[in-house]
Amino acid sequence: MKGNHDKEMSLKDAVGKFLSDGGSFSFGGIGAREPVAVAHEIIRQKKKDLTFITATTLDSSNILLGAGCIKRLEMAYSWIGVVGSGLNLRRAVEKGIPRKVEVVDYSNFAASCRFLAGAMNIPYMPLRSLLGSDIPKYNKDIIITNDPYSGDKLALVPAANPDVAFIHVQKADVLGNCQIWGILANDVNIARAAKRLVITCEEIVPTSEIRKNPNATAIPCYCVDAVAKVPFGSHPLFVAGCYWSDIPFRRNFMMDDSTQEGFEKWLDEWVYGVKDFNEYLGKIGRDRLQKLVEMELDNYKIPELR
């Protein structure tokens, strides 16, 4: 029982308490709403030998790969997206720099179905995708079989129940009820599939606010173990209704990231060189963050938010 009580704690304490070396974890969001602040904290706490389970994750998993935190990557897609290549993934897989990473390939639907099965507490999910491709050939956890009823060919993918999941949302109360705008990705299922769930949020609101729009509660408090308020917690990525992506920051990151030495210098400056994410944001500058908010509000308007 995770309960219906005040679960607010600092991000540092939540990462320290719920993520252990050698454990497995997942992130919410895709590009948008990725828990970048959590990735920084995992790196600062030098967590190691982790298994990361995801459908698609961009910058937040890329920096964990470059920092050597991840041992095994069960994924459909890992890159930086439009801005550039996933150079940290490439260095790790092709050359074992900074460490060897075992990649287990799925597709986005297959990875999504793993979380769906995990959320339903059943061992696997059958799907009509993956057939005829090399994904099942190299991933021995995918089983191609025949439907016992119709005889149709199906691909079975194993349920995913990560030790802990981290999901960044726009609004939550201290009990852990989360309201999300924009894409939901697989967060509704990840929240239920994970053994432990840490929420980071842009804003903590009173439970009375949550009750005004219960349809927007994607994650109810009974799934949640901890809530941490982390404004701009997805910078330099996006959060719908809150801020737009800091493309120049990501472009500069890509330039530094062209070598492992360059990436480590970047880490020294932006992750190890600050005591927490708040200090990182101070380094970015409040004026710049405010402009990212303006760029978003010019476009995407959520009536209930802000």
Added chain:
Amino acid sequence: MADYKYSTAELMAVTCSYELKDQELVFVGVGIPMMAGLLANKTHARNMIIVYEGGGMGAISRRLAFTISDNSTTDNALSAGEMWRVFADTQRGLVDTGVLGGAQIDKYGNLNTTAIIGDKTYQEPATRLPGSGGGNDIASLCGKTIIVMRLGKSRFVSKVDYITSTGYVAGGDSREKSGLKWGGPCCVVTDKCVLRFDKTSREMYLDAVYPGVTVEEVKDNVQWDLKTADNIIQIPPPPMDYLEKIRKMDPNGIILGGKTITQKESFDDFYHKMKKSYQETDIFL
């Protein structure tokens, strides 16, 4: 030849947009596929619905999306949902068309976006690529798929190193035999031509060329002996009103020119550019 200029990226986007029809539900990826989708949506397919992998459906965005999941994919949308659900809807047969890219393609339309293995291994390949993302699912489950790729011998190969997204497997009925009951690629839009697939052998053939492109030029850029249609269609230059729409939607060349990414500019320059581009986006609404 038209007396106005256009880029090959613009030409690809316009040609791809012709393949997208009104009333369809369409899955698009980033880059040229997305521009093609938006363009079709603003011209000949105004009631087409664009679906994004992150869960957005039917957005009328006030700016171009940077990824399949960014904020603009649910801006003014009909629905903001979940990833598993949009793919489940595709598996249910509700999505008509998917538009995909790839790093390698073979003559049966199988795509590789996982790894260039070369003389190494899958676990330690010569070049690791991003992986399937939703590519495999779109290729497996949509009613049909359109592939958008630049032509070239390193990309149009006799055998892909890894089949990420299934096309017609080894040709004939091998796609159906693998268990995929419907779908498959209908065409490949390149920077020089459009290729289609033979109804029986399922082998790719040259169907149409852009202005000024010769058949030999296309054949020289493909690793296998490419078959050609009896009568090769000459694609006319892209209509000016389509080009104008592209340029209004992407005034800074963000998608088709990649400019904010490659140009070194300050944050403030970026901010002012984005602000300006929003002010010119009436076209989206």
